[in-house]
Structure formats: structure tokens, C-alpha cells
Amino acid sequence: MASKHLSACTTVLVGKKASIDGSTMIARNDDTFLPLTPQRFYVEPAVSNRHETWKSNQNGFTAPLPEKGYRYSLTPNVEVDKEGVYAESGFNEKNVAMSATESVYGNERALAFDPLVEDGLAEDSLQSMVLPYIDSARDGVRYLGDLIKKYGSPEGNGVLFSDKDEVWYMEIVTGHYWVAQRIPDDAYAIAANQVAIQQVDFDDPDNFMYSEGIQAFVEKYHLNTNQSGFDFRRIFGTDNEKDRHYNTPRVWFGQRYLNPEIDQEPTSSDLPFICRTNKKISVEDVEYILSSHYNETEYDPLSRGNEGTKTLFRPISMNRTQNSHVLQIRNDVTNDCAAIMWLNFGVPAFSPYVPFFGNANDTDESYENTPVHCDDKSAYWMYRKLSVLVESHYSEFIQDDVDFLTDVKEKLRRHVQATIDEAKGLSDNELTNYLTEQNHQAVKMMRIATEDMIHRLFEKGLNLSKLTFNMDKNL
DSSP, rough: OOTTOOOOOEEEEOOTTTTTSSSSEEEEEOOOOSSSSOBEEEEEEOOOOOOOEETTTTOOOOEOOOOOOOOOOEEOOOOOOOOOOOEEEBTTTSEEEEEEEEEBBBOHHHHSSSSSOTOOOOOOHHHHHHHOOSSSHHHHHHHHHHHHHOOSSSEEEEEEESOOOOEEEEOOOOOOOEEEEEEOOTTEEEOOSSOOBBBTTTTTTEEEEEEEEEHHHHTTOOOOOOOSSHHHHHHBBSHHHHHIIIHHHHHHHHHHHHHHHHHTTTTOOOOOOOOOSSSSHHHHHHHHHTOOSSSTTOOOOSSSHHHHHHHHHSSSTTTTEEEEEOOOOOSSSSSGGTTEEEEESSSSSTTEEEEESSSOOOOOOOHOOOOOOOSOOOOOHHHHHHHHHHHHHHHHHHHHHHHHHHHHHHHHHHHHHHHHHHHHHHHHHHHHHHHHHHHHHHHHHHHHHHHHHHHHHHHHHHHTTOOOOOOOTTT
């Protein structure tokens, strides 16, 4: 297995009436097994008249590629030959967003009768096999469901889809069985490496999709542990000690942030999937959840609290988070300007989310070309440097970092609005070229600001060395 498969991500999904500006949002931390699995960000052009076969170098999955495919953005591995592709996140030219995957795990009862398919459609191939060929979020669920029916799955995967109207979360738990739920417009949901979907309404096709024969399968093998209903989490998922230390606390913290009035335990096995809050959710709220580490609680590993307590649970933001992204589709602007990827290539706790308009035909060289080892040009390594510096003297540097992130958030918000204002009157290729250039300008602005921050922290760090001795300057 590739290291990327041994991952543990965190997902946030927000319906359009739950957000502050009517946007749909899907977001995820892409976490790998090791702290360094360098990634890049680029745009694949649309294709036609193609006659090619996709073959995974990770598990041997093979399938013909469609002749036509939309332009789409992706954040794959740098070392494809070694690690596999793992396109992970992006938009296609139809303003459909997809993020894949949130690793989830089926229980032994269900897997006994529908085992995983070793050479089936895995995470390393999944995004590339789906995003260029779908026209809506709902279409994404249907399209992927057909692929799983045909090829099977070698692992449990949670997949995020959105368009300007709908947000869907799809969980593939065994070799062939899955359920997808539409996040209600006025709701949000958080998932963290545990099957999340709960009660399935098989008579509500507007809000649920599922694999053919799943009810008969569950009945035949006596998999339903509840007296009534069809609780997908209970039937197919796990509920064990690892979940309560590795998974449920992350869901608890996100729900605690958005619903502080609700009292729940971080180790609860009954945290709800669909949630509602009186607060309107912003991009910054989603970024905060993905960049958090149990901030202001006794479980924060960066606090000065009890060693046993502060390392009890696995935090959301980690050094092995390779990219964190919020895929936002706005409903208060024209479709051509609506899709924005807020992309973080550093450790989210210490690094900024940079906005990229989805209607673009390339990315900046510093994102498109990431070397395997540290350099002075690429965005990935620049933000990794910032993260290492801040954490190395956390108590001395964290306020500087907070001030830096607050300042650049303001500048980036202003940049996005100015870009949208200036784009009025542009269309087609002229608009795409303009938004592409503004993406480049955002990168340039952030490079100047981040390098300046790194230099200031470096100088400040020199004064913190323990290899020092105070003496009278007159001696």
C-alpha cells in the first residue's frame, strides 16, 4: 500500500442557507501517513477524441478513460511513480467541486459478506476517474456509484461533491455498498475517518442515493443491530476505542465551535452527522476548524497543560496535513466567478489559505512545480518553512503568526472582491484569462508577505538561542 492510502483526514460540509453569503462549501484536510508527501496544484485542460486506459501503479486498477473530459484542477502527489496520483481536490469547468477522500472503515460483519476488492477503484485513481466527467454534485454520486458497481472498492472512502445548489457526502464502506446523503441547505456536517451517515430514508430520493440491493444485503446477512430504521453508521461502520480517541474528538471539536451551547463528550459514539447552528458559517469558520488542535481546551498538544491529557486525542491540524482546502461556490456572483478554492499548502495551524478562482487555465509556477526536496521557489516548501519556524518557538512566535494570518486574510478577502468587481463586463476567454492572472497576483502578494514573515521570525529566533552569555559591554 502507498503511504497516501494510510491517511486520516477531516471533512467539513456546509449547505448554502447555512453559510454567511449563500455559498456551498466542501472542505477537507488531506493528511498522509508521513509528514512529507509533497504535492502540487495545477490545471488539466479539457480533452476530446482520447483513446487511453487508466492504470494505477498502486493497486493495478485499470479502466478505459472516456473520450471527452472537462478541464479540471487537482492537487496530486509530486512523486507519482512512487506514491500514486491522488488528485484529491478541485473544480471542473462546470463549477462542480469534488474532494476525495475521507478514509472510513467498515466493520467485520459487513465486510465478511462484501469484502473489499483488491484491484478496485481506490483513492489514488478516484478523483481523476470522476471529476472531469460530471455535470453536478448529484451526477458525481451517480457516476461514482456506477464505477463502484462495475469495479468495486479496495478501501472505505468518504467522497465530497458540491455545486452551487447542493452538497453531497458519499460513503463507500465495503467492496460494493455505499450511501450518499445530501447535506440540507440549512445544515452543516463534519466527518473524521468514521462512517458518519446515520438514518437513511429510502423513500427520499431528493436527499439520499444508495447502491442497488443494499437493503436486501443487510436483511439477508442480519446486519442491522437496531430494532428499527436503517442507521448506516451502526450497520456498516466501526465503534471502537480507536474511534473514540482518533476520530470522534475531531467531530466533537468542530461541533463545539459551531454549536457551543450544546454539551457533548469528545468520546461520544452518538455525535450527530447533520447539524444546524444559529450562526451563519463563513469560509474563515471552516478554515478555523481545519486548522485547529483543540484550541483553548485541555486537549491542545501545544498548550502547557497536563501531558497525559493534552496528547489524549488526535488533533485536526497536523504536521502531516499535506494540503487543506475549502471549495467554495458562491451564489451572489456570476457563475464564471463563483468557484473559489481556498488552498493551504502548509500546516494549517500556522499557514494561510490562498484563494484561487476555479475558472482558470493554469496555476502559478510555484504551485505547479513542487520538487521532492526543500527549495526556495515552491509554495509547498515555503509554507512548510513557515510552519516549522512557528512551532519551533511556539510560545514566542504564535502571536506574530496570528497577527500575520489576520492581516493576510484581510488582504486576500479584499483581493477576491476587487477581482470580482473588475471582472464585470468580461466573458468567455477574456474572463478566464483575467481570473487566471489574478490568481497569479494573489500568489505573488502572498510570497512577498510570507517571505517577510519568515525573515522576521528567523531574526527573532536568533535572539532566543540558549548559547549566549551576558557580559558588561565595557569589558
